[in-house]
Amino acid sequence: MKPPKVVFVCQECGAQAPKWAGRCNECGAWNSLVEERAPEPAATGAAAGNRYSQFAQGTSAKLYADVENANAQRLSTGIGEFDRVLGGGIVPGSLVLLGGEPGIGKSTLLLQAAAHFAREFGPVLYASGEESEHQIKSRGARLGIGEAPIYLLSETCIERILEEIARLKPALVIIDSVQTVFSLKFQSAPGSIGQVREAATQFLFAAKGQNIPTVLVGHVTKDGNLAGPKVLEHVVDTVLSFEGERHHSHRVVRAVKNRFGAVSELGVFEMTGAGLRPVANPSKLFLSERATGTPGSAVLCCVEGSRPILVEVQALVSTSTFGNARRMAIGIDQNRLSLLLAVLEKRAGLSLAGDDVYVNIAGGMSIEEPAADLSVVAAVASSVRNRGLAPATAVFGEVGLSGEVRGTPQAALRIREAVQMGFTRLIMPAANVDPADVALSEGGCELVGVRTIGEALDQLIA
Numbered sequence: 001m002k003p004p005k006v007v008f009v010c011q012e013c014g015a016q017a018p019k020w021a022g023r024c025n026e027c028g029a030w031n032s033l034v035e036e037r038a039p040e041p042a043a044t045g046a047a048a049g050n051r052y053s054q055f056a057q058g059t060s061a062k063l064y065a066d067v068e069n070a071n072a073q074r075l076s077t078g079i080g081e082f083d084r085v086l087g088g089g090i091v092p093g094s095l096v097l098l099g100g101e102p103g104i105g106k107s108t109l110l111l112q113a114a115a116h117f118a119r120e121f122g123p124v125l126y127a128s129g130e131e132s133e134h135q136i137k138s139r140g141a142r143l144g145i146g147e148a149p150i151y152l153l154s155e156t157c158i159e160r161i162l163e164e165i166a167r168l169k170p171a172l173v174i175i176d177s178v179q180t181v182f183s184l185k186f187q188s189a190p191g192s193i194g195q196v197r198e199a200a201t202q203f204l205f206a207a208k209g210q211n212i213p214t215v216l217v218g219h220v221t222k223d224g225n226l227a228g229p230k231v232l233e234h235v236v237d238t239v240l241s242f243e244g245e246r247h248h249s250h251r252v253v254r255a256v257k258n259r260f261g262a263v264s265e266l267g268v269f270e271m272t273g274a275g276l277r278p279v280a281n282p283s284k285l286f287l288s289e290r291a292t293g294t295p296g297s298a299v300l301c302c303v304e305g306s307r308p309i310l311v312e313v314q315a316l317v318s319t320s321t322f323g324n325a326r327r328m329a330i331g332i333d334q335n336r337l338s339l340l341l342a343v344l345e346k347r348a349g350l351s352l353a354g355d356d357v358y359v360n361i362a363g364g365m366s367i368e369e370p371a372a373d374l375s376v377v378a379a380v381a382s383s384v385r386n387r388g389l390a391p392a393t394a395v396f397g398e399v400g401l402s403g404e405v406r407g408t409p410q411a412a413l414r415i416r417e418a419v420q421m422g423f424t425r426l427i428m429p430a431a432n433v434d435p436a437d438v439a440l441s442e443g444g445c446e447l448v449g450v451r452t453i454g455e456a457l458d459q460l461i462a
């Protein structure tokens with residue numbers, strides 16, 4: 001008998017090699033090749049043997065004008081914040097990947113969404129490879145999910161799950177999680193790249209073929225990547241990332257990729273004793289514990305996707321007792337902090353050599369946009385001088401290497417949010433102050449345009 005043919009598949013990038021090697025030739029990852037059985041070649045020609053052939057029927061080119069606009073229809077999950085990240089609700093036949101660290105609340109969110117969805121649009125199939133029906137039910141009881149047609153399936157075999165989908169014809173399918181399911185066609189263990197890719201492809205065909213929206217749960221590795229599969233991100237329509245710190249009660253769902261909506265859109269939740277509660281006004285949440293007037297605290301008006309949020313940026317500068325000074329950033333990029341400190345030293349005459357500098361975004365948010373620069377500069381300067389910033393004042397603006405304050409996009413959004421939250425002064429890039437916005441701020445908010453960090457600090461620290 002001929003021995004089965006094997007290939008070695010890199011678990012990082014999915015590349016295949018005929019021989020084992022310590023290092024993947026494609027991506028250079030070490031010790032990532034795992035033996036898998038090569039898939040059987042199709043028995044006879046393309047038409048007969050291809051197991052995907054059933055989905056390939058009846059396709060002919062259509063005129064652009066004749067194609068219906070699929071975006072018009074959205075199915076609401078009943079959770080406003082979740083709908084927002086999805087781009088307004090679930091699109092029929094779409095495949096969504098929800099990634100996040102273990103214990104962050106993925107199963108909780110999806111069970112809550114499933115309950116709303118089931119009541120509204122018909123039965124939901126919740127297939128879990130991680131928990132038994134009893135465990136899911138007891139969570140449901142805790143969440144106060146009443147009567148809703150949710151079918152629970154504790155099963156990890158893809159073929160079995162697909163049979164149930166075909167039998168029940170649910171309105172929504174949830175697979176918790178894609179790393180626990182396996183296909184009978186492969187020998188490799190669940191969670192290996194071959195299995196995960198197969199699962200995604202099979203569920204993609206099921207979703208598209210029967211027009212059933214499907215949500216896959218995916219685990220995230222220690223370094224924050226969706227485990228195994230970059231491959232997965234290409235297959236699915238939407239990638240959502242569930243973030244938040246376990247020690248804080250709030251959670252953020254972010255759209256990383258969305259074929260049906262804007263990316264970096266944000267939904268904010270709070271984890272309570274009875275499940276996730278949508279937070280309609282995140283600025284209020286992030287500013288709730290702020291001590292006004294203390295040195296080293298600035299309020300930043302940032303924008304995530306299309307949503308403006310006010311957050312508190314805190315800085316603490318203290319004399320270093322050890323030889324080399326520490327610079328620590330939580331919630332913003334460490335390199336960005338070093339750059340801003342250098343600009344402060346050189347352009348604003350602040351002496352920071354020999355000082356420890358700590359910067360933190362309160363509430364566990366993390367911010368990537370450069371519009372945060374000015375708030376970091378303001379918080380650090382305020383801490384150095386040990387003077388609080390002017391009350392009821394918010395800031396935003398990018399800082400350049402020569403100490404200039406540069407304009408940022410979506411200024412009008414930021415201004416509106418600051419006005420709504422009762423701020424009476426906004427220190428912002430001069431380039432962004434335009435007459436239209438001044439009219440907008442009639443609610444009593446003074447817009448102060450600044451050109452350099454020197455001007456900004458004069459305005460902020462009296």
Ligand code: TYD
Nearest residue numbers: 102103104105106107108271272273274275
């Ligand atoms: P879970 O949804 O199981 O996380 P994941 O599926 O992402 O692994 O959430 C588990 C955590 O959420 C657990 O630590 C307990 C907490 N939790 C609450 O605080 N309140 C609740 O009502 C529920 C159901 C869970």
Ligand code: MG
Nearest residue numbers: 106107130176
């Ligand atoms: Mg779970």
